[in-house]
Amino acid sequence: MDSRNCLPELLLPVGTREMLEAAVNNGADAVYFGVPHWNARGRTEDFSFEDVRDMIRYARIRGVRTFLAMNVLVFERELQELPEFLEKLISLEPDAFIIQDIGLARLIRAICPNQEIHASTQMTLASAESVNAVKSIGFNRAVLARELSLKEIASIKAATDLELEVFIHGALCVSYSGQCLTSENFGGRSANRGQCAQSCRLPYRIFVDGKEYRETDAQYLFSPHDLCALPKLKELEEIGVDSLKVEGRLKSPEYVAAVSRAYRKALNGTSLEAKDMEPLEVLFSRGLTTGFLEGDNHQELVDGTFSNHHGLFLGTVVKVDRGQIIVGLDSAISDIAPSASSGSSRMFPRPGDGILFENASLGISVGSRLYAAQVTHLPHAKRGDPKLLKLEFGREFDTRQIAVGMQVYRNDSPALERELRKTFTDREQLVRLPVTMTLSGKIGEALKLSVYDTPKNAVEVEADFILEAARNSENRSKNEADKAIRELAQKELSALSSTAYQLKHLDIQVDRDAFIPGKILRTLRQAAIEKLDEKRTEWKPLNPSAETGKKFLDETRAKFKSGVSTNGAPTASGISSAGGTTHxxxxxxxxxxxxxxxxxxxxxxxxxxxxxxxxxxxxxxxxxxxxxxxxxxxxxxxxxxxxxxxxxxxxxxxxxxxxxxxxxxxxxxxxxxxxxxxxxxxxxxxxxxxxxxxxxxxxxxxxxxxxxxxxxxxxxxxxxxxxxxxxxxxxxxxxxxxxxxxxxxxxxxxxxxxxxxxxxxxxxxxxxxxxxxxxxxxxxxxxxxxxxxxxxxxxxxxxxxxxxxxxxxxxxxxxxxxxxxxxxxxxxxxxxxxxxxxxxxxxxxxxxxxxxxxxxxxxxxxxxxxxxx
Missing domain, CATH: 3.20.20.70 (Aldolase class I)
Incomplete structure (x- = not known):
């Protein structure tokens, strides 16, 4: 049994096909991506139906679940037009839908009663009573609000048997999801329709009792730090949370690879090193905190001095020379900084990295690409003094913009991205499923190949070829014949680099005098792998029906037209649509x-x-x-x-x-x-x-x-x-x-x-x-x-x-x-x-x-x- 089955599901975001491959090959148990034409992240790629079908198949072959996010509000005219669309969508065989709209959830249930649906965090589910309410609608899982503490999550878990999903990494919104009209009011783009303009990330000025308040550094008053639950992962496991969700359909494939890898490692019980945390901050970070998991901490949740990606904090400028800047290293970096000669630490800045200099109080941010970096010391340095880092830049960078006291961040690393990219593009690094093969056959009978990764996923194919004796069989010893067959079979049957599998064990049960052409083995291998793929992608019969969806909508409208409410009571406050009081x-x-x-x-x-x-x-x-x-x-x-x-x-x-x-x-x-x-x-x-x-x-x-x-x-x-x-x-x-x-x-x-x-x-x-x-x-x-x-x-x-x-x-x-x-x-x-x-x-x-x-x-x-x- 796979030990990962005992752990919470690790759920990663997918905004592109590359992000899917990055998640799958770095440890994701499940992924979620937007529904064609209904993608609730308006700036991500809008997949076609063919894309979705192919992505679901790719993931399912590799044992990864797929969830389609349709977590937006649906307006009346749209709802009436959805049954055929949803029938087609359900036929693509996703594992589940992530839904915000109660009406949409009910329509999906009407079209396909056995289709799994998850209640989005957009439904603002923050108590056991709210979770059990959506259970009565037919939801299989609730995605909890991000504002809950570990204690509150545990309380909810103890009072419901519905699956619970919790956000563990990525951006935190200042507002409860589903309750934010900021983007709509300030920019005309609704967050409940997947079009958030992130108006909360803009600078604001504060007026107290009519006068501008200047005794604060919180210009970006509503821009929280990002969430990182790695320090609280064990506690979430102990609570019994079913799924751990990462935010970020607008991020890069490399970001997905880095986050997947770190959380997979932690879930598997392996201690994290500094190098595991490095890409989480360098690739995208507004500063990492545990959010609300430890309860409210309004000072820590929002820095207030910035709202953009900052990256990994290096230290503070202590000296500026022409073409180079001396930085007093942060203690976390100083501990692992390499010597000037070794340059071995991955946390250490590399040539080509992006370096950001900032003076938050003055609103100054300056960035440039790094030419070289090395540890150094100021003259007359004493033992125990903090380590210093000398940063060198090209001639085009005007160091006169930089002042002593500015904070320094490493916010980009092409070299780090290249390393992460290899995890889902280099065939040698891709995650593969180990399979066992058995090649069998007797002279005068058909050659057969059986393949399985687990006993329930066993397939067998038979060649359109009758085994014959080799012409020179009488001149070979038994060992020579066995060796020849094994070498040929090993070569041809292990050629699986374009598949999701790798050959773990090969058992050969073939008459030693048999002649086996390599072409036949290749044909058998291809047929067996195709059959195994089909076996692994078998799906439960759902039989979605647009007609039952239309019937549900017709019946719903009929209830209102009759003047009787859903529970059989007359309409509100004694006011009847069929007459009576109309004041x-x-x-x-x-x-x-x-x-x-x-x-x-x-x-x-x-x-x-x-x-x-x-x-x-x-x-x-x-x-x-x-x-x-x-x-x-x-x-x-x-x-x-x-x-x-x-x-x-x-x-x-x-x-x-x-x-x-x-x-x-x-x-x-x-x-x-x-x-x-x-x-x-x-x-x-x-x-x-x-x-x-x-x-x-x-x-x-x-x-x-x-x-x-x-x-x-x-x-x-x-x-x-x-x-x-x-x-x-x-x-x-x-x-x-x-x-x-x-x-x-x-x-x-x-x-x-x-x-x-x-x-x-x-x-x-x-x-x-x-x-x-x-x-x-x-x-x-x-x-x-x-x-x-x-x-x-x-x-x-x-x-x-x-x-x-x-x-x-x-x-x-x-x-x-x-x-x-x-x-x-x-x-x-x-x-x-x-x-x-x-x-x-x-x-x-x-x-x-x-x-x-x-x-x-x-x-x-x-x-x-x-x-x-």
């Missing part, structure tokens, strides 16, 4: 108890409380009811192990309804008897998603903010509009983060309570590269949300929404004072009631806003075209 239901979300009194006497129906850390709900709940409104409480946007106290508070207070923002909270609250409504963070983008979410006791559901107006009305054609709620006014959440930018920029605290609750003491705004300001807020679990400073208004859509049957509207406040809250709500309620025109309402609403009013993504009809097309 609009208006909800106002407040984030401060002081905003509640301003709503007195206004034409609204419900108030949703979404308060900060430590704010009590009891009095506010009673106040809202006394004003004649229904009182609701919003759940947090994330639910993690040990964080159910907030939900218990909802259960204790029994509000008139709850606004549910994550699958974990939905799982806990759905049988509470408290009426529930679903928020946009559940990422419902199509009728099949709506159908399932509403079946979980939600009365209404807010669509994902990834939809523009065209996609929204496509959705409304196939669902009951009375079950949809839309926010007409809000400050859009750019991202929602476990990382606390308040703590990083304004304190030295690693986590709460070391931060001193700084978020409660100051008003913080972030200035982006376009000169626009945005509001930074914290929630009851210290998580940060960056709200876009210019609020979005959907007032222009109001007449069409009413015609489509939409009756539930929401207005969200942020930090407005009571008087401003009242003015805003009055404008919108008058527009909804038809007392003022839409045009007048938009104009009046814009006057109330400090930074103006936006139409946001709802009116963005552009389609971003990626670079490769």
């Amino acid at each position: 609009p239901i208006i909800s106002v979300l407040v984030r401060n108890p002081d905003q509640i009194a301003a709503l007195e006497g206004l034409a609204i129906d419900r108030v949703i409380m979404d308060f900060d850390w430590g704010v009590k709900y009891d009095d506010s709940l009673q106040q809202i009811r006394e004003l004649g409104f229904k009182a609701g409480m919003a759940t947090l946007r994330i639910h993690k192990p040990g964080e159910s106290h907030y939900l218990k508070n909802i259960l204790r207070l029994a509000p008139d309804f709850a606004l549910v923002r994550n699958l974990g909270a939905l799982s806990i609250l759905k049988e509470s008897g408290i009426p529930l409504t679903g928020d946009y963070s559940l990422n419902a983008a199509n009728s099949a998603s709506y159908d399932w979410l509403l079946s979980q006791d939600l009365s209404t559901l807010h669509p994902s903010w990834d939809l523009n107006s065209t996609q929204l009305f496509d959705l409304l054609e196939n669902i009951d509009g009375t079950r949809l709620e839309l926010t007409l006014h809000q400050y859009m959440p750019a991202f929602h983060s476990e990382y606390c930018a308040f703590a990083r920029a304004l304190t030295t605290g690693r986590r709460f309570p070391e931060c001193g609750k700084i978020c409660t003491k100051h008003w913080v705004e972030i200035l982006d590269h376009k000169g626009e300001r945005h509001f930074l807020q914290s929630d009851a679990e210290c998580r940060n949300t960056l709200f876009v400073g210019k609020p979005q208004s959907a007032l222009k859509l109001l007449p069409r929404l009413r015609s489509a049957g939409v009756n539930h509207f929401r207005l969200e406040m942020l930090t407005e004072d009571a008087e401003t809250v009242r003015r805003k709500v009055l404008i919108y309620t008058q527009a909804i009631q038809g007392k003022i025109t839409i045009e007048d309402a938009i104009r009046e609403a814009g006057i109330q806003e400090k930074y103006g009013l936006s139409e946001g993504q709802l009116f963005n009809e552009s389609t971003w075209q990626d670079r490769k097309k």
Whole structure:
């Protein structure tokens, strides 16, 4: 038995065919790559169906599983057109699909009930309750959120039997995956559609209480270090994590080779050396940390002084001469630096390497190719003084740009890349499966060749050739005859360099007087290997059917048209699509108890409380009811192990309804008897998603903010509009983060309570590269949300929404004072009631806003075209 079967699966990213070969030949157990035309990494190669079929076959022959990533939201019109596409895709026989969209997952299940599907990290799965919720949909595995600690992962593992996958290496996002609208809001490109522009990696300026804050070096405030879980690998194994995932479909094949090799070595129990870590930093690194695996450490997670690839830190400039620079070596490099004569260490910079010089405080970065490097000493150096490194450059490099004190990094190495490239291009270094061959035959019978790598993978082929006696057989001894046959057979049958195999053992059971032409042996070998390939690529019958997918979609639409929800209950709030009450239901979300009194006497129906850390709900709940409104409480946007106290508070207070923002909270609250409504963070983008979410006791559901107006009305054609709620006014959440930018920029605290609750003491705004300001807020679990400073208004859509049957509207406040809250709500309620025109309402609403009013993504009809097309 292969010992690797007892270990967690090592899962590598594939953006090109070369990356696949790099992963397979350096120890990957599984790989994942993008679906043709649905690749969620817009800048990677878009494979054809033929490419995918060939790549799956290549991997499966070598015992490596293949997962197709289709981890994006799917809009209604797209969903209706997918059945034939998915039938064809499933017929390519991938091991599994990685899915974000609930509707897409259900459609795949309808087309092929036995197709394995994995719940993407884009589903924001951070608790056992959320994991078990996706299990009920039919997912076989959950890819956990990257913000979980080892303790939290262990807690989830103990409470579910679903397979768990955890990220172990690569880029960390500042936002919870699936909850980020930064790229969309700042650049018009949706991360939930695989088009992230990495707006979080840009520089930002910080304003505290209205004044620019300069007492921090955190210019790149939202750009985390990269993740490296090698120090925590053993603990992840002990927890029982099923799959260990590496991020990086946009990286190079050499990067994939280096990461695969290091983690394979560690998983196999071999101690890692400095040379194993070297390429992980040199090829691509923003600095390696263990991320959230050890819990929150806001100071360590984000350096703040850079956002780009930096590479391996060498040391600090101590002296500059013409054409050469003296660097005081970092202790980690100093320990293994070679002598001037040996030059033996792989960690040591090599000629041609890229060297980066940086002064972060001044924003200076200068790079050049290295000509030569050697260890040196300054005059009068004492024993025990740090080693120094002399770097020499070509004449074209102006060393006057370099100053003492600048940090020095090695961020590129052509020589190192060449070595890594050989691991998947040099036939002598490729990983091959050992096979045993048996050549058998008697004179007068057909020659046979059997081949197997394991007993279950045994094949046999028979030559179209009857063995005859050799003409000179009487002149040869038995030993000579045996030797001749063996040498010929060994030569011809071991010629496997173009295959996935190598000959481990050859058994010859042939009459010694037989004559065997070499051509026959070559033909037998080729036929046997082809048959073994077929044996190793045999796949379970799945029988995908586009027709069953179409039937599922038709039935889903029919449920909505009937006016009855998925669980058989009438439509929301007594409002029927077939008639009855059609007056609009208006909800106002407040984030401060002081905003509640301003709503007195206004034409609204419900108030949703979404308060900060430590704010009590009891009095506010009673106040809202006394004003004649229904009182609701919003759940947090994330639910993690040990964080159910907030939900218990909802259960204790029994509000008139709850606004549910994550699958974990939905799982806990759905049988509470408290009426529930679903928020946009559940990422419902199509009728099949709506159908399932509403079946979980939600009365209404807010669509994902990834939809523009065209996609929204496509959705409304196939669902009951009375079950949809839309926010007409809000400050859009750019991202929602476990990382606390308040703590990083304004304190030295690693986590709460070391931060001193700084978020409660100051008003913080972030200035982006376009000169626009945005509001930074914290929630009851210290998580940060960056709200876009210019609020979005959907007032222009109001007449069409009413015609489509939409009756539930929401207005969200942020930090407005009571008087401003009242003015805003009055404008919108008058527009909804038809007392003022839409045009007048938009104009009046814009006057109330400090930074103006936006139409946001709802009116963005552009389609971003990626670079490769």
